[in-house]
Amino acid sequence: MEDTEIKIARFSSCRGVAFEINPNRSNPFAIGSPPKQEERIGTWLWLPWTRTSSFKVLPQPHTISPTRSRTSSHFCDIDADDDGVELEFIAEFQDLEKQEKSNGVKVQKLLPKTDPPRSTSRLSIILLDQGFTMYKWLFLVCVTMNVVALALSAAGYFPYAKTNATLFSIGNILALTLCRSEAVLRVIFWLVVKAIGRPCVSLRLKTASTSFLQSLGGIHSGCGVSSIAWLVYSLVLTLGNREKTSSEIIGVACSILLLILLSSLAAFPLVRHLHHNVFERTHRFAGWMALILLWVFIILSSCYEPNSHTYDLTMSKLVKKQEFWFTLATTILIVIPWLCVRRVKVSVSAPSSHASIIKFEGGVKAGLLGRVSPSPLSEWHAFGIISDGEKEHMMLAGAVGDFTKSLISTPPKHLWVRTMHFAGLPYLVNLYQRVLLVATGSGICVFLSFLLQPSPADVCLIWVAKDIELNFGKEIRELVNKYSKEKVMVHDTAISGRPNVAEMSVNAAIRWNVEVVIVTSNPQGSRDVLRACKRAKIPAFGPIWDS
Incomplete structure (x- = not known):
């Protein structure tokens, strides 16, 4: 056998794990550069998106088995156990040293020292390590505007808010519902793409619109906090003028406040991150109960006669109240997605123990996402949709939770779906x-x-x-x-x-x-x-x- 030396770039990744790139691999998924970007220096192949910090000389690549890292706990992750990867690499290198004597191949050992990777929890990244994002800015603006209005009202400079504190609370509830309504957002995203998704529109306007639309959750959470503040303020005013209301109205208002507080606490990042099913069910059922009691509150407060301490239940009084129309709009927005729930036949296949493919009938436009559920009242799961826009579409589900793992172990024949697909960040690619x-x-x-x-x-x-x-x-x-x-x-x-x-x-x-x-x-x-x-x-x- 002739002495052959093939040089393979070896460097450290962003997390300090050494690895190799061999551009001569036959595997079609091996990383490689477009022909125009390749620069050969002797027998080296330079890949422009890497920084080579060290090199080594190895024998022909067919003598090396690919290093395989362990499966990540999260299927979108590319991380692996660092020690395991390095040990596998060293073991392979030792095998090459043994082959050196018999094959006459020169092996140069250059293993750089790498710092241990820093372990950063997902929660700390989500809460602390993303900087002052558009989401946080929208949350702060929303809360600040409401606090200023509430302060002016309390100081006597905003009399309309003082006499309509409950309306401001319900208005915030309507606003937070709009920010989460998949029907409304689908229309808004479509209008934005149609209006500014043209070459003549400046890139700055497009990126500003993208940043705003993907961060609407900041308005949702800001309005949720503000609605609680306005409801507390309304209750304080009501208790201060106790003779003009009834005990039933105060009791219902207090129940609504407790339910909204419970729903907000369930959405607190720590709870939502660690106990997502608890968050989802509490947020949904507490919200529904609060909406039902809100209707009771609107009817009682609109029909109550403080002079006679009786109720005059007439429709004419009810429809004159702004609170009635705000509550009606909120109810319609909440009901619409549930009118689109269907139980459909699906075909589930599992290419491995780490992922499943769910297939549905009907094509779907690029950029839309869908929700599926084994039990519509308890949980919903959102996935990206893969479709050629013609006869069928499918979802790729990584096995990271109980539901996605069950798709592999016990593939269902039917699933509940929301036939109205919703738009998210991927849809804005069309801009x-x-x-x-x-x-x-x-x-x-x-x-x-x-x-x-x-x-x-x-x-x-x-x-x-x-x-x-x-x-x-x-x-x-x-x-x-x-x-x-x-x-x-x-x-x-x-x-x-x-x-x-x-x-x-x-x-x-x-x-x-x-x-x-x-x-x-x-x-x-x-x-x-x-x-x-x-x-x-x-x-x-x-x-x-x-x-």
């Missing part, structure tokens, strides 16, 4: 002319439709995941392969190790000259990409925890 989509793990599902059907945007894709064909199946791989190879970069971390996704995204955005980057990953991955793009002055967006 732009050229977009880079960055996905890790099962996050690819929200972007695949843009590869399968015509779109106003010219999209490019980076997908980073483990064991792509093994975990996601041949069908998903083939869907990605249908798209132009010049616009897709797929990195299998089980073969090529973990890359610096943030740096890869910035370099790809510059190379492909995109207007904006949209990423879907775990909180830390999304944060890293967004920060890197911000430093490079590239507009970038990722779904936030409570968008």
Whole structure:
């Protein structure tokens, strides 16, 4: 056997785990550069989105088995147990040293020292490590406006608010419902895309609109806090003028306040993050009970006669109250999604123990998301929709919770769905002319439709995941392969190790000259990409925890 030396770049990822990239691998998902970007120096192949911190000389790649990392606890993650990866690598290297004597191959050992990776919890990233986001800004503006109005009312400078404190509380409830109404948001997103999704509209206006629309949750939570403040204020005023109301009205108002408080506490980030099912059920049922009691409150307060301490239940008095119309609008917005709930036949297949594919009849437009449930009153799960826009659509569900794991262990024949699909951040891809989509793990599902059907945007894709064909199946791989190879970069971390996704995204955005980057990953991955793009002055967006 001839002495052969093949040089393979080896460097450290963003979390300090050493790995290799071999551009000569036959696997179609091995990472590689477009021909125009390759720069060969001797036998080296330079990949422009990486920084080589050290190199080593290894024998022919067919003698090396790919390093496979452990399955992540979250299917969108690309992280693995760092010690395990390094030990596997060292074991492989020791095997190569043993082969050196028999094959006459020169092996150069250059293992750089790496700092241990920092362990950052998802909750700390969500709450503390994202900076002052648009979500927080909208929350602060909403609460500040309400606090100022309430203070002016208490000081006597806003008499209308003092006599209509309950109306302000109900108005905030209507506003927070509007920010969560999937029917309303679907129309708003469609109008925005139609109005400013044109080449002549400035990029600054488009990115500002994207940032605002994906952060409407800030208004939702801000109005929720404000409604509690106004209701407390109204109760204080009522108790101060006790002779003009009844005990029944005060009792109902106090019950509404307790239910809204319970619903808000259940939505507190710590509870929502650690006990999502508790949050969802409490938020839903406490909200429904509060709405029912709100109707009781509106009827009683509108028909109460303080002079005779009796109730005159006439419709003419009721319809003259602004509170009646606000409550009616809120009720309609809450009921609409439930009118679209159907139990439909599905086909569920599991390419691996880590993911399942749910198939439905009917095509769906790119960028829309859907909700499914095994029990509609207890839980709903949102997934990106993969569709060519024609006969069928499907959802890719990573096995990260009880429901998604049950899809693999006991595939259902039917599921409950909301036939009205809703718009989110992926839908706003249609605003732009050229977009880079960055996905890790099962996050690819929200972007695949843009590869399968015509779109106003010219999209490019980076997908980073483990064991792509093994975990996601041949069908998903083939869907990605249908798209132009010049616009897709797929990195299998089980073969090529973990890359610096943030740096890869910035370099790809510059190379492909995109207007904006949209990423879907775990909180830390999304944060890293967004920060890197911000430093490079590239507009970038990722779904936030409570968008």
